[in-house]
Amino acid sequence: MSVSNKTSKPGQAPRLSRRQFLRASTTLTGGLVIGFYLPGGNRVALAQGQGVSPAPAAPPAAPAVPAKPVYPPNAFIRIAADNSVTVVVSKLEFGQGVLTSLPMLIAEELECDWTQVKSEHAPVAAVYNHPGFGIQMTGGSQSVASSWDQLRMVGAQARTMLVQAAANAWKVPVTECRAEMGQIVHSSGKKLGYGQVADAANKLPLPEGVKLKDAKDFKLIGKSTKRLDTRGKTNGSAKFGIDVKFPGMLTAVVARPPVFGAKVKSFDIEDAQGIPGVRYVAEIPSGVAVIATSFWAAKKARDKMKIVWDDAAGVKISSDALRSQYLELAKTPGTPAKQVGDPNAIKSAAKTIVAEYDVPYLAHAPMEPPAATASVVNGKCEIWACVQSPGGTREDIAKKLGFKVEDVTVNVTLLGGGFGRKSKCDFAQEAAILSKEVGAPVKVVWGREDDIQHSFYHTVSAEHLTAGFDGDKKVVAWRHRSVAPTLLSTFAPNQMREVPLELGMGFIDVPFQIANLRCETGEAASHTRIGWFRSVSNIPHAFAVQSFVAELAHEAGKDPKDFLLELIGPARIADPRKSADVADYWNYGDPYETYPIDTGKLRRVIELVAEKGEWGRKLPPGHGLGIAAHRSFLSYVATIVEVAIDSKGNLTVPRVDTAIDCGYAANPERIRSQIEGAAVFGMSLARYGEITFKNGAAEQSNFNDYRMIRINEAPARTNTYIVPAGTEVASSGVGEPGVPPFAPALCNAIFAAVGKRIRRLPIADQLSV
Numbered sequence: 001m002s003v004s005n006k007t008s009k010p011g012q013a014p015r016l017s018r019r020q021f022l023r024a025s026t027t028l029t030g031g032l033v034i035g036f037y038l039p040g041g042n043r044v045a046l047a048q049g050q051g052v053s054p055a056p057a058a059p060p061a062a063p064a065v066p067a068k069p070v071y072p073p074n075a076f077i078r079i080a081a082d083n084s085v086t087v088v089v090s091k092l093e094f095g096q097g098v099l100t101s102l103p104m105l106i107a108e109e110l111e112c113d114w115t116q117v118k119s120e121h122a123p124v125a126a127v128y129n130h131p132g133f134g135i136q137m138t139g140g141s142q143s144v145a146s147s148w149d150q151l152r153m154v155g156a157q158a159r160t161m162l163v164q165a166a167a168n169a170w171k172v173p174v175t176e177c178r179a180e181m182g183q184i185v186h187s188s189g190k191k192l193g194y195g196q197v198a199d200a201a202n203k204l205p206l207p208e209g210v211k212l213k214d215a216k217d218f219k220l221i222g223k224s225t226k227r228l229d230t231r232g233k234t235n236g237s238a239k240f241g242i243d244v245k246f247p248g249m250l251t252a253v254v255a256r257p258p259v260f261g262a263k264v265k266s267f268d269i270e271d272a273q274g275i276p277g278v279r280y281v282a283e284i285p286s287g288v289a290v291i292a293t294s295f296w297a298a299k300k301a302r303d304k305m306k307i308v309w310d311d312a313a314g315v316k317i318s319s320d321a322l323r324s325q326y327l328e329l330a331k332t333p334g335t336p337a338k339q340v341g342d343p344n345a346i347k348s349a350a351k352t353i354v355a356e357y358d359v360p361y362l363a364h365a366p367m368e369p370p371a372a373t374a375s376v377v378n379g380k381c382e383i384w385a386c387v388q389s390p391g392g393t394r395e396d397i398a399k400k401l402g403f404k405v406e407d408v409t410v411n412v413t414l415l416g417g418g419f420g421r422k423s424k425c426d427f428a429q430e431a432a433i434l435s436k437e438v439g440a441p442v443k444v445v446w447g448r449e450d451d452i453q454h455s456f457y458h459t460v461s462a463e464h465l466t467a468g469f470d471g472d473k474k475v476v477a478w479r480h481r482s483v484a485p486t487l488l489s490t491f492a493p494n495q496m497r498e499v500p501l502e503l504g505m506g507f508i509d510v511p512f513q514i515a516n517l518r519c520e521t522g523e524a525a526s527h528t529r530i531g532w533f534r535s536v537s538n539i540p541h542a543f544a545v546q547s548f549v550a551e552l553a554h555e556a557g558k559d560p561k562d563f564l565l566e567l568i569g570p571a572r573i574a575d576p577r578k579s580a581d582v583a584d585y586w587n588y589g590d591p592y593e594t595y596p597i598d599t600g601k602l603r604r605v606i607e608l609v610a611e612k613g614e615w616g617r618k619l620p621p622g623h624g625l626g627i628a629a630h631r632s633f634l635s636y637v638a639t640i641v642e643v644a645i646d647s648k649g650n651l652t653v654p655r656v657d658t659a660i661d662c663g664y665a666a667n668p669e670r671i672r673s674q675i676e677g678a679a680v681f682g683m684s685l686a687r688y689g690e691i692t693f694k695n696g697a698a699e700q701s702n703f704n705d706y707r708m709i710r711i712n713e714a715p716a717r718t719n720t721y722i723v724p725a726g727t728e729v730a731s732s733g734v735g736e737p738g739v740p741p742f743a744p745a746l747c748n749a750i751f752a753a754v755g756k757r758i759r760r761l762p763i764a765d766q767l768s769v
Contacts, residue, residue: 073158073206075127076106076151079198083182084116090128091147092121092138092388093229094366094415094422095677096735097670100227101144102151104667108220109155109213111179112194119228121412124390137389139423139532140588141633141733144666148731149212156210158201165201166192215664215727224669229414241386241413242371242445249373249441250279252434253298255307256287256454259314259696260528264288266308272301281305284433286426291438295445316696317527319360322460326524327356330464330483334520335497338508338579341516345477349468353555356465357544357759361691362458362533363706368416369451373443374431380407381436385428386415393425397432419681420532424456452706453698456531457691459484463544468516473556475567477516482507484540489526496523498537504586506541506630506740509576511599513569519581528693534681538632538740543761546628546744550751560748561610561627571600588634594730595634602629604723605638605659612721613640613657622646623654624753628741633733635662636723639679639741641715643749649767653683653715653746658738661723663731668722671734675720678738684709686743690762 078086087103099119107117122128128136159179166184167174169192176187183191215222232238257263267288269281277297282289288307292298336343346352372385381401387393390410398405415422431444446454461484468477486502489495498507498521508519533539546564553563574597576582587595606629609615615625622645629638642655656679665671688707692699700706747758750767758766 073154073161074202075125076122076154077110077158079194081195082116083113083193083195084118085110085112085182085194087117087119088122089119090122090136091143092390092412092415092418094138094386094388094418096143096674097227097667098138098143099229100225101667101670102147103228104220104225105144105147105151106155106158108218109152110159111181113182114220114225116182117228121414123412124394124410129391135389136391137423138418139388139420141635141735141737142588143735145590145634145663145731145733148664148666152212153210156212157207160207160210161201161204162194162197164204164207165197169197169200221666222664222668224672225667226669238414240368240371240416241373241384242368242416244371244373244384244413244443246373246375246441249443250291250293250438251295251298252289252291252431252442252444253295253302253447254284254287254289254430254444254450255302255305256450257309257311257314258453258698259309259311259316262309262311262314262696264307265310268306269301271304271306275301275304280438282434282437284430286430289430289434289444291434291442299447311696314696315527317693318695319460319692322527322693323358323360323462326460326462326483326522327358327464329522329524330356330462330481332522334481334483334522336518336581337498337503337521338517338519338576338581340514340518340579342477343516343518345516346466346468346479349477350471351469352466353469353552354464354466355548355551355759357463357540357547359461359463359540359543359761360689361460361528361693362539362685362689363452363455363691363700364417364419364421364458364533365448365452365703365706365708366415366417366419366421369448370422370427370446371443372425372428372431373441374428374435375441376401376432376436376439379403380409381432382409382411383428383432384411384413385425385431386413386418386422387425387428388415388418388420388423389425392423393428396425397429400429401432401436419534420458420536421451421455423532448703449701452691452700452702454529455691456490456529458533458539459487459530459537461537461540463540465544465548467548467552469556473558475512475514475552478510478512478514479518479520480507480510480545481520481522482541482544483522483524484537485524485526485530487530487532487536490530496525497521500584500586502537504576504588505535505537505632506545507537508579508582508585509574509597509631510545511574511597511602511631512567513572513574513599514567527696528698535632535736535739538630538736539685539743542628542630542632542740543743543747546630546741547747547759550626550628550744550748551757554751559616561606561615564627564629565603565606568599568603568606571598571603573597574599588733590634595732597631598636601636601661601723602631602638605629605636605661608721608723609638609640609657609659612659612719613655615640620644622753624749624751626745626748626750626752628744628748630737630740632737632740633735635660635732635734635737637661637737637741639738639745641742641745641749643746643753645750645753645767649765651687651750651763651767652713654717656715656718656742657721658718658741659721659723660734660737661725662734662737663729664725664727665722666731671722672720674734675738676718678736679715679718679742680709682739682742683714683746685739686746686761686763687713688762688764690764
């Protein structure tokens with residue numbers, strides 16, 4: 001890395017004031033009495049407030065996987081003298097509500113007073129990578145589902161320990177005591193607050209054989225509960241990654257090559273030197289960084305620099321050519337991914353229907369662009385960043401700097417949206433590299449243009465579908481060909497086809513009862529960075545499949561809802577693993593026995609939304625209803641969209657109705673919010689979402705040309721219907737499943753309103769008169 005310093009380089013930067021997540025003691029002032037327990041290690045406490053002590057020693061190594069899972073309650077619970085309870089949450093909060101929903105699981109079993117519950121993010125520590133809790137990252141719509149039993153057990157064990165501590169203090173049988181609203185109550189009527197017995201409880205061994213509450217006794221779980229983090233987000237006290245500030249901190253922006261794969265050939269900083277506040281210009285692996293005393297000084301200097309890029313190794317794609325190429329590939333035979341029945345049945349069908357659909361590259365565009373602050377001092381690195389995987393960030397930065405993992409600390413902040421983009425920590429790596437070089441804390445800020453033009457995009461795709469009817473207009477053959485660069489191409493070279501993870505997102509797991517069904521994939525090289533995105537490959541697959549179903553219904557002269565149910569067939573377990581071509585069915589990483597493809601559940605959400613959404617109701621001219629249904633992230637969702645299109649082609653959405661079966665609903669309020677958000681998100685993608693490339697460079701740069709829907713374009717009314725389920729039914733995903741069926745339901749409604757088929761996203765000006 002080369003650095004140009006236009007001012008004197010500062011001396012050794014002082015260690016920053018920072019939150020001390022770990023401190024070697026079992027109690028702290030202020031009433032903290034339950035510490036942080038690492039299985040196989042020592043008890044240490046979770047500190048409150050700010051600290052200026054040197055970095056803590058390396059945390060204990062991850063414990064060996066026990067034969068029987070151990071759930072240490074005091075890794076997740078702090079109880080103060082005033083009986084207030086702080087729940088430490090190992091999942092990241094970026095709008096979905098985990099700082100409320102996960103504490104509900106613990107608080108329910110703990111029998112504490114919810115009005116005295118607070119929550120905060122967990123530090124990066126081995127205990128949160130315990131096999132019982134999953135890895136310390138957030139994504140895949142699995143926060144509640146993966147924590148359901150474990151966090152409830154944490155609360156139940158802590159409650160049991162508190163009751164036992166009170167019984168010991170009173171010298172009475174534990175059977176005479178019960179927990180209630182943050183107190184231990186004896187049969188005689190005497191009481192002790194949790195804060196009075198927490199210290200004693202902390203010294204007790206973890207109890208075994210603890211019984212969880214019956215659902216009929218729930219006071220919190222299953223009830224709509226207001227968020228714990230609303231106040232901080234409305235009064236400005238909540239801190240996000242982009243909010244981090246320290247005395248002496250410098251801010252950096254990076255000029256990155258417009259063409260993916262290009263390198264810096266040369267750069268001239270002469271025009272940038274006169275801008276006040278500029279301190280350094282540095283070439284780093286991702287481009288050329290300008291480091292200054294403020295963001296605007298750094299940005300102005302970057303914009304004035306003359307950089308020559310060597311794009312000989314760059315990929316100079318253009319979107320129109322790429323789209324044509326993929327659509328042509330999708331017309332040709334591909335590699336079988338699934339085969340049921342006769343592969344040649346389409347040839348003997350009485351009539352065949354063919355349609356092709358395509359979806360462009362998409363950018364995440366979270367409200368808060370990527371931002372990270374780093375301080376590298378004396379061979380140790382400390383990071384503050386809005387990342388979805390703090391544990392993975394720690395490992396990646398250690399590798400990038402050549403440090404030991406234990407010499408890297410990652411401090412968790414709130415995330416102003418993520419949608420998968422912040423699962424990649426490239427921006428945190430940039431901050432670490434620059435801080436190490438200049439010897440001062442550095443915050444790297446991505447502007448909106450950086451975010452949109454240099455993202456890890458959602459993949460482009462082409463979907464080619466063919467169906468064969470018999471003489472009675474019944475579908476007897478189905479073939480789906482998909483061509484899309486794979487997400488795996490970002491992580492490994494020469495990956496040219498969708499992998500099992502992507503194939504299991506509405507492609508090989510299509511739940512139709514069709515005698516002859518075939519799925520094929522085509523080769524597609526990656527031309528840019530591809531990453532995780534909200535709903536991932538469910539978006540193109542659901543758009544194609546559910547749009548095609550509506551087209552087939554029209555051809556057959558049948559109602560789209562009835563025809564969809566006819567294709568699904570009777571309630572049953574549809575198992576894609578029965579096909580010899582399905583070598584590895586992903587099922588979102590969960591056991592198929594727990595989460596099978598249950599067509600009865602899919603039928604139920606369709607029937608429920610049709611009933612509640614008044615499918616078939618009489619509409620004014622220019623209005624239309626569309627329906628679509630999809631299983632993703634182990635949940636089942638059906639959506640009806642009503643559109644209104646005027647004589648000039650202006651589109652509005654008066655009403656959206658969505659039914660969801662996500663197993664047991666821990667917090668219905670959060671589920672409704674996620675479905676409402678999915679309607680807005682899906683509407684933006686369907687109407688405007690598109691990243692195009694010209695000569696290898698992304699053409700969009702900000703919200704003027706990568707548009708989001710405005711308030712007047714959002715659905716005027718969104719209704720959510722949650723299928724009730726008991727606790728014996730495992731919870732499943734909520735954050736992502738509402739997105740995939742939205743676009744096809746919207747486009748099907750457009751056809752119902754004005755007879756126009758939309759097979760290419762975004763809709764954009766396709767309705768213009």
